[in-house]
Amino acid sequence: MQWLTLLQKEMTENVRNVKWIWVPLIMILIAIMDPLSNYYLPQIIDAAGGMPEGAEIQLPDYQPSDIVMMSLGQFSSIGVLIIALMTMGTISGERKSGVSELILVKPVSYVNYISSKWTAAVLLTLVSFSLGMVASWYYINLLFGELSFGALMQVLFFYGLWLMLVVSLSIFYNTLCRTPGLVAFLTIATIVLMNLVTTIFSHLLDWSPNKIANYIQQLLISGSVPSELIGAAIVTIVMSAVLLIASVYTFKTKDMAA
Amino acid sequence: MALLTVQNLRKQYDQKTVVDSISFQFASGKCVALIGPNGAGKTTTLRMLSGLLKPSSGTISFAGMNRHDDIRKYIGYLPQHPVFYKWMTGKEFLVYVGRLAYMSKQEAEQHAFRLLERVGLSEAGNRRIGKYSGGMKQRLGIAQAMIHRPKLLMLDEPVSSLDPIGRRDVLNLMDELKQDMTILFSTHILSDADEVCDELLVLREGKLVESGTMNELRETYQTAKMELGLERNLAFYRDKVAALPGVSACFIDRNLLHVSAQDITEARQTILSAASDEDWPLTSFAINRASLEDMFMKVVND
Amino acid sequence: MEVISILSEMDWAVVAPLLVIQAILLIVAIIDLIRVDNTHGPKWMWTLIIVFINIVGPIVYFIFGRRQE
Numbered sequence: 156m157q158w159l160t161l162l163q164k165e166m167t168e169n170v171r172n173v174k175w176i177w178v179p180l181i182m183i184l185i186a187i188m189d190p191l192s193n194y195y196l197p198q199i200i201d202a203a204g205g206m207p208e209g210a211e212i213q214l215p216d217y218q219p220s221d222i223v224m225m226s227l228g229q230f231s232s233i234g235v236l237i238i239a240l241m242t243m244g245t246i247s248g249e250r251k252s253g254v255s256e257l258i259l260v261k262p263v264s265y266v267n268y269i270s271s272k273w274t275a276a277v278l279l280t281l282v283s284f285s286l287g288m289v290a291s292w293y294y295i296n297l298l299f300g301e302l303s304f305g306a307l308m309q310v311l312f313f314y315g316l317w318l319m320l321v322v323s324l325s326i327f328y329n330t331l332c333r334t335p336g337l338v339a340f341l342t343i344a345t346i347v348l349m350n351l352v353t354t355i356f357s358h359l360l361d362w363s364p365n366k367i368a369n370y371i372q373q374l375l376i377s378g379s380v381p382s383e384l385i386g387a388a389i390v391t392i393v394m395s396a397v398l399l400i401a402s403v404y405t406f407k408t409k410d411m412a413a
Numbered sequence: 414m415a416l417l418t419v420q421n422l423r424k425q426y427d428q429k430t431v432v433d434s435i436s437f438q439f440a441s442g443k444c445v446a447l448i449g450p451n452g453a454g455k456t457t458t459l460r461m462l463s464g465l466l467k468p469s470s471g472t473i474s475f476a477g478m479n480r481h482d483d484i485r486k487y488i489g490y491l492p493q494h495p496v497f498y499k500w501m502t503g504k505e506f507l508v509y510v511g512r513l514a515y516m517s518k519q520e521a522e523q524h525a526f527r528l529l530e531r532v533g534l535s536e537a538g539n540r541r542i543g544k545y546s547g548g549m550k551q552r553l554g555i556a557q558a559m560i561h562r563p564k565l566l567m568l569d570e571p572v573s574s575l576d577p578i579g580r581r582d583v584l585n586l587m588d589e590l591k592q593d594m595t596i597l598f599s600t601h602i603l604s605d606a607d608e609v610c611d612e613l614l615v616l617r618e619g620k621l622v623e624s625g626t627m628n629e630l631r632e633t634y635q636t637a638k639m640e641l642g643l644e645r646n647l648a649f650y651r652d653k654v655a656a657l658p659g660v661s662a663c664f665i666d667r668n669l670l671h672v673s674a675q676d677i678t679e680a681r682q683t684i685l686s687a688a689s690d691e692d693w694p695l696t697s698f699a700i701n702r703a704s705l706e707d708m709f710m711k712v713v714n715d
Numbered sequence: 716m717e718v719i720s721i722l723s724e725m726d727w728a729v730v731a732p733l734l735v736i737q738a739i740l741l742i743v744a745i746i747d748l749i750r751v752d753n754t755h756g757p758k759w760m761w762t763l764i765i766v767f768i769n770i771v772g773p774i775v776y777f778i779f780g781r782r783q784e
Contacts, residue, residue: 171500
């Protein structure tokens with residue numbers, strides 16, 4: 156009950172501060188940027204003055220799966236940045252301003268407080284991401300060829316897990332420090348570091364969450380779920396859970412006032 | 414039986430001890446002021462009592478509360494500078510924090526309505542908190558502290574940031590509230606404490622230096638002071654008065670002789686009889702009781 | 716001339732959603748800017764940014780211009 160009250164407040168807040176409008180719209184833009192610009196590249200080059208005499212524009216013949224990967228590529232960079240910026244103040248901002256003082260002197264369970272924040276952020280992220288991918292899917296079917304609905308659902312599920320991990324990281328840093336900007340920085344830095352480690356020790360880290368996108372590509376080409384993807388998905392879920400538990404723990408051991 | 418019992422409460426940050434082993438208790442129905450200069454550890458003490466800070470050591474126990482119970486259920490707390498969600502209306506905020514304290518939606522709404530009325534915000538209840546003035550926020554702060562019907566209401570410097578009108582409003586409100594609940598509030602202004610409180614806890618540099626009811630403290634620190642006006646030769650009469658039995662001190666300030674004594678009745682008699690026997694050129698004679706202010710200054714400055 | 720030819724070549728079913736998104740972002744940002752009490756930086760500056768920088772302007776406003784709480 157208390158959890159629902161907290162979640163309801165988060166949802167209302169995100170409606171009134173118009174996050175529920177701009178985050179989905181940005182995610183849609185991110186997702187359709189590449190499909191559109193690649194399809195219209197010849198016209199764009201023409202409009203910019205055209206190619207020199209004799210030069211032919213040789214555009215690769217994109218498969219639907221290539222375009223999905225382009226959209227996901229944008230989510231991995233701009234998308235993650237937006238998620239980090241959008242969630243950076245959800246707890247740290249409340250502690251910095253002092254509102255949390257009024258909330259946490261009420262008999263609020265820390266588990267409820269943190270998990271409701273997490274749920275609200277995950278919901279906004281996943282709904283926005285899904286809308287973006289559905290828009291991308293619309294253009295793929297319109298411009299590049301057919302991608303099955305089942306494949307779209309698999310992309311949403313597995314990549315959604317990765318974005319959930321990004322939110323969990325942000326929530327964790329939210330409980331650790333009080334400056335929203337620092338939370339965003341640490342979230343991004345951790346993800347960059349994870350990418351780096353995954354690249355360097357690629358042969359050892361088959362189940363790294365950072366590889367989910369690569370495995371999705373295999374999935375789209377082969378049509379069957381690679382076993383490494385299942386492994387990476389499990390690791391991602393476990394890491395998110397550990398981060399949430401760690402968040403509650405840091406919150407419990409920390410003084411809630413300055 | 415004591416409502417709140419605090420034993421050896423201490424808070425330490427690194428090397429700095431902000432609150433140093435304080436112990437006190439008070440009964441239900443009292444209005445207690447936690448008084449002391451800025452930086453004495455008042456806010457830290459209240460924050461520990463409200464569960465926002467973890468004590469470095471010491472115990473806080475609440476009447477009727479068992480060990481694993483959440484003290485926050487029984488306490489309403491107003492921080493010195495309450496910050497609200499600006500996008501909520503006053504009423505929404507009250508209902509929200511009421512529901513966080515396990516009230517049903519209907520119950521929270523009804524109580525929020527009554528409280529808004531009580532703190533004089535019925536009109537403003539449906540406006541966004543972002544538009545509230547300082548005094549309105551303070552009154553909303555008191556309402557939110559009372560929403561879950563706590564047994565103890567704790568207010569941190571409730572009037573110090575307000576203008577004279579807002580201050581009057583809040584003091585009057587506290588005067589009403591103390592009829593039906595226990596209040597513990599911190600202040601650095603003695604007259605505020607004197608106005609609404611029965612008991613005082615005086616903090617200085619993290620230590621509890623004095624405590625008791627207002628009357629007890631008045632008695633303990635009561636040294637009567639007399640002021641004598643004389644037409645001439647003040648220095649001469651000063652020496653005479655100082656030599657009288659029962660007089661503890663005598664000095665000249667602004668053309669008056671200031672006399673202090675332990676037992677005023679006795680001192681008055683000796684001085685007045687000497688004056689009439691020797692026909693002193695008296696122009697005035699007055700007795701002032703030492704105010705709590707003097708006690709406060711003395712305790713805090715020693 | 717090239718711009719016009721591009722416009723006529725483009726399939727409106729393809730471009731319309733983009734324009735709609737741009738329009739919603741612009742309108743919501745402007746309404747929000749009028750409604751909020753204060754922003755990081757002066758309001759006139761944000762008005763210029765929202766109106767004159769396509770798509771990115773409103774987004775930058777939502778992320779950096781709005782005060783939280």
